[in-house]
Amino acid sequence: MRKAIIIYATFPNMESAKDIVKSLLEKNLIGCANLREHKAMYVWKGQIEEEDEVGAILKTTDDRWEMVKEFINKVHPYETPAILKIDVSDANKGFLDWIFDVVK
Structure with missing residues (x-):
């Protein structure tokens, strides 16, 4: 069962986020993405860093996880991008019907 x-x-900026998301959509690897600009604070090589960043919520199916992760890793401008899988234990039927129809 899917x-x-x-x-x-x-992503470091809206342009790189949109370019990668558009490619994922064109490849039918995701059905939708939400992009939000925010401030990121993190430790990198022992220093506290603060940068503007874009977070992307990518909606897809479990059978596309490895392909999406591999593609983002391949084209991402960061040395160590964050690519996190979040399992959806439940969702409304209309959304599930739509995502399974779009991501084939």
């Missing part, structure tokens, strides 16, 4: 998942990934 399962819906959410993938959370971050």
Whole structure:
């Protein structure tokens, strides 16, 4: 049985996020993405960093996880991008019908 998942990934700017998301949509690897600009604070090489960043919520199916993760890793501008799989234990039927129809 297919399962819906959410993938959370971050990008350095809106342009790179939109370019990668558009490619994922064109490849039918995701059905939808929500992009939000935010401030990121993190430790990198022993230093506290603060940067503007774009977070992407990617809606897709579990059988696409490895392909999405591999594609983002391949084209992402960060040395170590965050690509996180979030299992969806339940969702409304209309959304599930739509995501399973779109991501084939």
